[in-house]
Amino acid sequence: MAERSFRRQRGRLVGLGFLSPFFVPFVLFYIGPVVYAAVQSTEVTQRVGGIFGTEVTRFGGVTQYAAVLTSGDFWSSLSRVVLLAAVQVPVMGAVALLLALLLDSPRVKLGRFFRLAYFLPFAVPGVVAAIMWGTLLDPNTSPIYQAGLHVDFLGGSLVLPSIGNVASWTFAGSNAIIFLAALKAVPPQLFEAARIDGAGDLRIAWSIKIPLVRPTIIFTGILNMIGVLQLITEPMIFRTITSEVTSGYTPNMLAYNAASTNQYQYAAAVSVTLAVITFAASFGFLRLLQRRSEG
Amino acid sequence: MIVCVILAVFAGYFLLPLWWLGVTATKRQGDFATTNGFWFSGFHLVENLRALFGYGDGIFARWLLNSAIYAGVGALAATVLSSMTGYYLAKFSFRGRSFLFSIVLGSVMVPSTVLALPLFLVFSKAHLVDTYWAVLLPSIVSPFGVYLSRIFADSSVPTEIIEAARVDGAGEFRIFTTIAQRLMLPGLATVYLFGFVAIWNSFFLPLLMLQSQDLYPATFGLYAWKGQAQMDPHVQLLVVIGSFVATAPLMAAFLALQRYWRAGLTLGALD
Numbered sequence: 001m002a003e004r005s006f007r008r009q010r011g012r013l014v015g016l017g018f019l020s021p022f023f024v025p026f027v028l029f030y031i032g033p034v035v036y037a038a039v040q041s042t043e044v045t046q047r048v049g050g051i052f053g054t055e056v057t058r059f060g061g062v063t064q065y066a067a068v069l070t071s072g073d074f075w076s077s078l079s080r081v082v083l084l085a086a087v088q089v090p091v092m093g094a095v096a097l098l099l100a101l102l103l104d105s106p107r108v109k110l111g112r113f114f115r116l117a118y119f120l121p122f123a124v125p126g127v128v129a130a131i132m133w134g135t136l137l138d139p140n141t142s143p144i145y146q147a148g149l150h151v152d153f154l155g156g157s158l159v160l161p162s163i164g165n166v167a168s169w170t171f172a173g174s175n176a177i178i179f180l181a182a183l184k185a186v187p188p189q190l191f192e193a194a195r196i197d198g199a200g201d202l203r204i205a206w207s208i209k210i211p212l213v214r215p216t217i218i219f220t221g222i223l224n225m226i227g228v229l230q231l232i233t234e235p236m237i238f239r240t241i242t243s244e245v246t247s248g249y250t251p252n253m254l255a256y257n258a259a260s261t262n263q264y265q266y267a268a269a270v271s272v273t274l275a276v277i278t279f280a281a282s283f284g285f286l287r288l289l290q291r292r293s294e295g
Numbered sequence: 296m297i298v299c300v301i302l303a304v305f306a307g308y309f310l311l312p313l314w315w316l317g318v319t320a321t322k323r324q325g326d327f328a329t330t331n332g333f334w335f336s337g338f339h340l341v342e343n344l345r346a347l348f349g350y351g352d353g354i355f356a357r358w359l360l361n362s363a364i365y366a367g368v369g370a371l372a373a374t375v376l377s378s379m380t381g382y383y384l385a386k387f388s389f390r391g392r393s394f395l396f397s398i399v400l401g402s403v404m405v406p407s408t409v410l411a412l413p414l415f416l417v418f419s420k421a422h423l424v425d426t427y428w429a430v431l432l433p434s435i436v437s438p439f440g441v442y443l444s445r446i447f448a449d450s451s452v453p454t455e456i457i458e459a460a461r462v463d464g465a466g467e468f469r470i471f472t473t474i475a476q477r478l479m480l481p482g483l484a485t486v487y488l489f490g491f492v493a494i495w496n497s498f499f500l501p502l503l504m505l506q507s508q509d510l511y512p513a514t515f516g517l518y519a520w521k522g523q524a525q526m527d528p529h530v531q532l533l534v535v536i537g538s539f540v541a542t543a544p545l546m547a548a549f550l551a552l553q554r555y556w557r558a559g560l561t562l563g564a565l566d
Contacts, residue, residue, distance in 0.1 A: 014467045018383035022376040023395075024497060029433045030402050030415060036413040099305060102298050116550070117306040120313065123549040125496040127514040128538040131521055132312050136332075136536065143315070143332025173309055177557070185505065232408055233498040240521045255408040255558075256502070264416060271408040 034275075041065065041269040064269035073248045074270065078277070080160060081250050083227040085281075088164040092172050093221050100173070101205050102177035113181070118173030126170065130237035133166045138241050154242040166234045167227070175220050182216040183209060218289055221281050229278050232256070313546075315483020316378040320539040324532050346499055347536045354508060354538055362541070365512050369434030370490035377437050378483050387459060396445070399438045408508065409498045415503045429504035430512070440486045447482025448475065474478045485555040492545060513541040517549055 029069030034121065047053045068074050103111055121129065145152075165260035178227045186209065192205050209219075232252040239245040248254035251274045253269045258267035321331065322338040344474055348356050348469040384396055397475060418424045423432070452475045460470045476483070501515040511519065517537050524531040550554060 015383065015387065018379050018387075018469065018471070021394075022380035023377070024431070025397070026402075026435045026438070028437050030405070030410060030438075031398075033410045033413040033417070034405060036417065037409050040416075041415065066528060087419070095305075099302070102302055104297060107298065108302065114302050116553070117310050119550070119556070120546060124313070124494065125514045125517050125545070125546040127496070127498055128316075128542050129312075131517060131538050132316055136312060136315065140530070141328045146332070169309065169312070181557070200397060209463055210322070226403070232407070236498070236502075237521060238517060239527065240518075252408045252499075253411060258497075259412050259415070259503075264412070264448050267408070267412055271412060275405055275409050285507055 011133065028206040031254075037268040037271055040265050041272045043265050045265060057246055060265075064265050065273065067266060068269045068273055073254060077248050077251045077254050078274075081229050081231055083103045084160060084164050084167075084231070085225045088168060089221055089228060091225065092168045092175065093217060094238065095168070096172050096175035096220075097179055097210070097217065098175040100183055103176070103180050104183045104209070105201065113176060119177050120173070121170050122174040124170065126233040127237060129170050130166050130234040133162070133169065133243045134238055154238065155244060159238065159242060159244040163231070163238060167231070170229075171224065175224070177214060178220055179213055186212050218286070222285060225281060225285070226278055229274065229281070266288050299543050309500045310514055316539050316542070317536065319532075320536045322532075324529065327532050327535075339549040343532070343536045344540070347540065350530075350533055353388070354441070355513070355516065355533075355540075357509060358511050358513040359541070360511040361427075361510060362514070365434060365497075366491045366494040367429050369494045370487050372431075372435040373440050373481055373490045374487045376435060376441030377444045377486055378448075378476060378479060379471065381441050381480070382448040382471060384441070385448035386452065386454065386475075399441050400439045411499050411503050418504065424504055425506045425510065427510065430497075430510075431498055433500060436492075437486070437490050437493075440490055441491070442481070443486050445481065447479050447485075451482060452478045462533075481555070482558065484552070485558050488548065488552055488555050492549075495545060513537070517541060 041064050042059060042061060043057050044063050045055050045057045048056050050081050073175065102108065103114060108114070124132075131146075134154070137143045139154075152158065190208055191204050192210075194208055199207070226291075230252055231250045235245050235249045235253060239247070239249070247257050251270055255267045255270040255274070258264075258270060304314060311333065318335055319327065320331060320343060321338050322343075323337060323339050326336045358390060406558070415424065418429050423429050443464070456474060456478075457470055460474060466474075495512070496514060498518070500516065502518075503514055505511055505515070508516070508519070517534055520530050520534050520537065524534055
C-alpha cells in the first residue's frame with residue numbers, strides 16, 4: 001500500500017518534471033497575457049482633478065468594447081482583412097490545389113525542381129517579401145512600370161490586392177507541397193479502379209483526389225484565414241512606401257497604434273474582439289463545411 | 296505539355312522576385328532604378344556588401360548576429376522544451392492529457408497582439424523591455440513544436456524499448472535523454488528548423504519590445520531602414536542588399552535540409 005502511493009507520488013514528480021519546462025513559460029508568456037488582456041479590456045483610466053490630476057484606473061465594464069464597436073476605424077480595418085480573407089484564401093487555396101494536382105501527375109518532368117521553386121518563398125522573411133514586392137510594384141522603382149506597364153499597384157483600390165499578392169506569393173507554394181504530401185498518401189489502387197472504369201484525369205481529380213484531401217484543404221484554409229485576419233507585417237512595410245496604407249489599416253495595426261499612444265485598454269479590447277472574431281470564424285467555417293458534407 | 300507550361304509559369308512567379316533581388320544586389324546605386332531590373336549591369340556585389348556592412352558603424356553585422364542569437368538560442372530552447380512535453384504527452388497517459396493538448400493547439404489561433412501587447416506591459420514592469428530577454432523569452436514557447444514532437448515521439452519511439460529500459464532500472468529522465476531523444480532526433484531537427492525560421496522572421500515582438508538599434512534583429516533593422524529610405528535614396532539600395540543578405544542563409548538552410556522541412560509540412564497537414 002505504502003509502496004503504491006510512493007510510486008504514484010514519484011509518477012507525479014516525473015510528470016511535473018517533463019511538463020513544467022514547457023508549461024510554465026507557456027502560462028507566463030501565452031495564457032497569462034491573454035488573461036491580462038481580457039482583464040485590461042474591461043478597465044478605464046481617468047484623470048481625477050483636471051489635466052494635471054492623477055490617473056485612476058477602475059472597472060469600466062464594456063466601455064472599451066462599446067468604443068471599439070462604434071468606431072468607424074475599427075470596422076473599416078476589419079472589413080479590409082475580412083474581404084482579403086474571403087478572396088485571397090480561397091484563390092490561393094485553389095491555385096495551391098491545382099499546382100499539387102499537376103505535380104502529382106506522373107508525366108511531369110523536373111518535379112523536384114518545381115517543388116523546390118514553389119517552396120522557396122516560405123523561407124523568405126515576411127519583411128523581406130514585403131520589401132521586395134513593394135519595390136517591384138512602386139512606380140518609382142518598379143522594373144515592371146519601367147517596362148511600360150503603367151499601373152500604380154500601390155495606389156487606390158489596388159493596394160489591398162497587392163498586399164494579398166505578397167501573402168499568396170509567400171504561402172501558395174508551401175500549401176501546394178502540403179496538398180501534394182496528402183495526395184501521395186492516397187493508395188494508388190483507388191485511382192486504378194476508377195481508370196479501369198473509364199474515368200479520365202479530370203474526373204479522377206474531381207471525384208476521388210479532392211474529396212480525399214479535403215480535411216487537409218480545410219485545415220490549411222483555416223490557418224491561412226487566421227493569418228490574414230491578423231495581418232500586420234506586410235501592411236506595415238507598405239506603409240513606408242505608400243500613403244494609401246493608413247496607420248489603422250488592419251485591426252492589429254489599429255491595436256498597435258492605440259498601444260503606442262498609451263491607450264492600452266482600448267488596444268486590449270481591439271485585440272480581444274479580433275481574437276473572438278477569429279475563433280468564431282474558424283469554428284463557424286468548420287461547422288458549415290461539416291454540415292454541408294453531411295447533407 | 297500544357298501541364299508543364301502551367302507549372303513553369305508559376306515557377307516564374309515564385310522565383311522571379313528572388314532573381315530580381317539577387318540581380319539588384321549586384322548593381323550600382325545609379326543603375327538600380329534605371330536599368331532592366333531582371334538583368335545584370337556590371338557586377339558590384341562586393342562593393343555593395345562593403346557599403347552595407349560599413350553603413351552606420353557596421354550596424355548591419357550586429358543585427359545579423361542578433362538574429363542568429365535570437366533564432367539560434369531561442370529555437371534550441373524551444374526544441375528542448377517541446378520535445379520533453381511532446382514525448383510525455385505521447386507516451387504517458389494521465390488525467391487531463393487531451394485537455395492540455397487541445398489548449399496547446401488552440402493557442403495557435405490567438406492573435407499576436409493579444410499576446411504581445413500585454414506581454415509588453417508586463418515586461419516593462421519587470422524592466423525586461425529593450426533587452427535580449429524581451430525577444431528571447433517569448434520565443435522559447437512553441438505550441439507547434441509540441442504538436443510536432445508529440446507526433447514524432449508517437450511514430451519513432453517504440454513503447455517496448457521504454458519498458459525494457461524501465462525493467463533494466465533506468466529512470467524516466469535517463470530513458471528520455473539517452474534513448475527517446477536520440478530516436479526523435481530527425482524529427483527534432485524539423486522542430487528546430489521551423490522554430491529557427493519563425494524567430495528569424497518575427498516582426499511584431501521586436502516592434503513592441505525593442506528601442507535600441509543595437510538589439511534589433513536583421514529583418515526588423517531592414518524595416519527601420521525602409522522607413523528612412525524615402526528621404527535617403529542611398530539607403531534604398533542598402534535595404535535591397537540587406538534583404539538579400541538576411542534571406543540567403545535561410546534559403547541555404549532550406550536547400551540543405553529538404554528532408555526535414557518536408558517531414559514537418561507533411562505532418563503539419565495531418566489533422
